[in-house]
Amino acid sequence: MIGASVKRKEDGRFLTGRGKYTDDITLPGQLHAAFVRSPYAHAKIRAVDASAARAMPGVRAVFTGADLKAGGVNPIPVGWLHAGINVAEHHAMAVDAARYVGEAVAVVLADSAATARDAAEAVAVDYEELAAVVSAVDALRAGAPQVHGNAAGNVAFTWQLGDAAGTDAAIKGAKTVVRQHLGNQRLIPNAIEPRACLASFDAANDELTLYVTSQNPHVHRLIMGAFVLGIPEQRFRVVAPDVGGGFGSKIFIYPEEVVACWASKQVGAPVKWTATRSEAFLSDSHGRDHETEVEMAFDAAGKIVGLRVHTVANMGAHFTLFAPAVPTYLYGTLLSGQYDIPVIHVSVTAAYTNTVPVDAYRGAGRPEATYVLERTLDIAAGTLGVDPAELRRRNFIAPTKFPYQTAVALQYDSGNYAPALDKALGMVGYAQLRAEQAAARAKGRYIGIGLSSYIEACGLAPSHVVGSLGAQAGLYESGAVRVHPTGKVTVLTGSHSHGQGHETTFAQIVAHELGCALDDVEVVHGDTAKIPFGMGSYGSRSGAVGGSALFMSIQKVKEKGRRIAAHQLEAAVEDVDFKDGTYFVKGAPGKQKGFGEIALAAYLAHNIPGDMEPGLDSTSFFNPSNFVYPFGTHIAVVEVDPATGHVALTKYVAVDDFGNVINPMIVDGQLHGGIAQGVAQALWEGGVYDGNGQLLTGSMMTYALPKAHFLPMVESDRTVTPSPINPLGVKGAGEAGTIASTAATANAVLDALAPFGITHLDMPLTPAKIWAAIQTARGGH
Amino acid sequence: MTQITITVNGKAETRDVEPRTLLVHFLREELRLTGTHVGCDTSQCGACTVHLDGRAVKSCTVLAVQADGGAVTTIEGMARGEVMHPLQAAFKEEHGLQCGFCTPGMIMSAADLLARTPQPTEAEIRGALEGNLCRCTGYQNIVRAVQTAARTMAKA
């Protein structure tokens, strides 16, 4: 069952329109919330006049940031703290000043969503516009407008890792040094389901229930209950029902959710809010937004002898939950990639700006690191006159060197990189493709081939490690197995599926281990009232961490069953084995008990060992000892039309090592979606602000999400190096596609443009940008 | 308020609606047919796609009053009892959905395509789905699902 492309159990409800997403839930008497949002990137709030709004029929209440503060609502905390970090208070609604366009300033509650929106427009806010700063580089300049009083020079934090002096010496002594400025533009996540919440306070029982688009309902409950709202956890239920995609953007504790919870108690009615897409652009945490200087030093043999990276990271106006970890521990630690690099130094300056907060978005730091390495390697290949595939191969960590300690803190437990590269080169027909490229160039056609040999650290995360690095919580996972007297099984997992298919893959693990039918297993997730605890799903952790917790519980259940079977079969426990759902005495055919019989016996308790408690269930927490390290090589092939600058992605090959795979069909699906998102960063997507802090790409009309006809069929294959750190031998597959594909695609485009003498362009590589670069190169403009 | 009657999934539904009510809100809120989703406010995402008088429309872009007297099919009306429509079956078979949020709209758009072009090429499928955004699948298995459904429907 493990390793089979089982069709998904959850599909039936989604395919027939019976999915239950947050906005599909309606409670009697619910009010609808609409937020008044700042039209200015930076403005002092002098006064809020809600009298006209309050007077409108159907309006029940209006609250401001000051009301919330006076009502005892605490600022939203940060989940990751570095030494010396400047944390500015992040209130759910602006109290004294608004710091980005879209920041919530007040909320209207009304009988209908339309009335609430109408009334929100009638709330008069007296703003005093202040100077704003949008780019992180500008924010760090002397004299820049100050976003927060307690972050001088807009420095949110500085961070570094590695050997500064050693790297400096290596660069000074190197034969060749490749230097490049690399921009990694802001992205806007755009899960197709907009964020939504429905909070319902039950005064009779003093209990709060929150339905919310969350990737991690227990984290929501913990932070909102214990830190923001002061609600005891045992009286606070958070339900993340069906969730329509997350990609990181539904990890965080958002203002609207805090406001809905608090307001429900104030008005004594359920409060519902669903983002419009326009609001999503202005209020979902964004991703990426780095400016990087990289220096990669080589010896005469083309071996990397040192790497220095300095990055300025834009954090937006506030820290959201994971933000400080993203451009640091999820980024700097990945800068060794698949390569044997003796010394590395990375320094990061993170700046506050008057923009939407920036946090984890699919890949979170790792795509940025991969882009820095893989893009620079391609530029270096050009400089050194070495084929890009050959340059990578020369620098791979040799298979004999594992476990490999990188110069940036991580210890890779396993890996063998050349086979994945070779497989990808073979699939794409590399040698022949290079010949075709040369022939095409002679005819004025511009084909480009781009490689990306990536590694990622995922399966977040060893709790002691992240704790020592500033995480305010451990990143283990829980998994409970409840065997019913009939032998049917309920699984309770702290992981959360918002498209990943846990209801199927986790059932596969159980069915495989217990020898039962897939339909005899029900997987429950997303409800704090049902599941003991959990850290949720992000960082490609569900299988590696949540699946492992589940596996542990299954083993405990199996072992207890074995003792019951031994007791009933009058055999020694060691003589009893379990296979395909049956306990049997070794060497005594016929002496056996089915798992269902044993489950019943465990609950009847008429005939179990005397020292045994009745029942058959188990809860386990898996705390990984290390990250898992998926890796692989992706190759993109493009053709650029020099007359228009248009890029056609004509072929895409992916070879990945995800360790053991539970459901190949689902893993391929994750890969396809991830690749689409990564390609989109290279070619189309980009969050753009004007100088005043207005988001110019604030809708699906102006922000270029990939469409079906933008993409080719991905050809994928795998190598299999099981992870040694979890019992399933699995790694994570949710982010790899995104991590690899941005660099592969950008490299392909720049490879196509090489005949024009163009060595680098920043993403997104839009037709306008490419056309202009070609014109400049031709001396036309 | 205006009184309208729309035949939805074969059943005539008469309601009083505000003139500004969108068809999608009529379906979701008045009729509680929540399989039709809202993913944007600029008519880009296609999550709201339904059939109106036999053609795919974005129900966020049609006023309920415009559909007065018309016949609407939503995702809830695609299966025949417990038997899924070939497109629904093919989406499951080919793993054409992950989070499922875009799925109803995808299926309704694809059904419209197959009604007009029973054996579409890959390029025709991709082109026909231009107005439907999916953030999860990279479209690959959606395209395969439509190809599979086209084959099943040809045999039927």
Ligand code: FES
């Ligand atoms: S809701 Fe997006 S197109 Fe209708």
Ligand code: FES
């Ligand atoms: S399956 Fe999630 S948006 Fe398409």
